[in-house]
Amino acid sequence: MHMNPEKKFLLMLTLFVGLLVSCDSNRVYDENVVVENNGWVSGNKMRFDVVIPDNNLRYNVYLKVRNAPEYTYSNLFLFFTTTCPDGRMSRDTLELTLADFDGRWLGSGMGSVKYSKFLFRKGLKFPLAGKYRFELEQAMRVRELKGIRDIGLRIEKQ
Secondary structure, X not given: OOOOHHHHHHHHHHHHHHHHHHHOOOEEEEEEEEOHHHEEEOOOOEEEEEEEOOOXXXXXXXXXXXXXXXXXOOEEEEEEEEEOOOOOEEEEEEEEEOEXXXXXXXXXXXXXXXXXXXXXXXXXXXXOOEEEEEEEEEOOOOOEEEOEEEEEEEEEEO
C-alpha cells in the first residue's frame, strides 16, 4: 500500500507524539513559575498546588531552576514549605549548586540561560492522599535576586 507524503507525515507525527507522552507516564506534576521582571523579590513565594492521588506509592520530587548569566552567585538558597491536606506544615532550607568552583554553570542549555534539575526527595511516601501546597521562597539575604528566570517543581512516581 502506498501512502501519499501528507498521510505519511501525519502518521509519523502521531507516533512521535504518542512516544513522547508514553515516555513520561510516571509524571504526576510538572510546572514552572516564571519570575516576573527577572528579579525574585524576597518574600515572593512560588506556589504549587499538587494533588497526590495515592499515598501508598513512592515518589521522586525535583526542583527545577532556569538562570541567566546575570545571576551573580554559584548557589541558590531556598525555603521549601510543604502544607499537607490536613493542614500540617513542614519547612526545609535548601542549597542548590548552580555553578562549579570556577564559575562555570552546571545546568544544561545551548544559550546563555541554563536549566538545572535537582532531586529533592527520592522515594518519598506522602502521609495522605489529597491536595498538597508547596511553596518556594528565595533565602539569599538580598531583597531582589536577579537572574533567576523561573522555578519549577516536578513529582513523578518512582
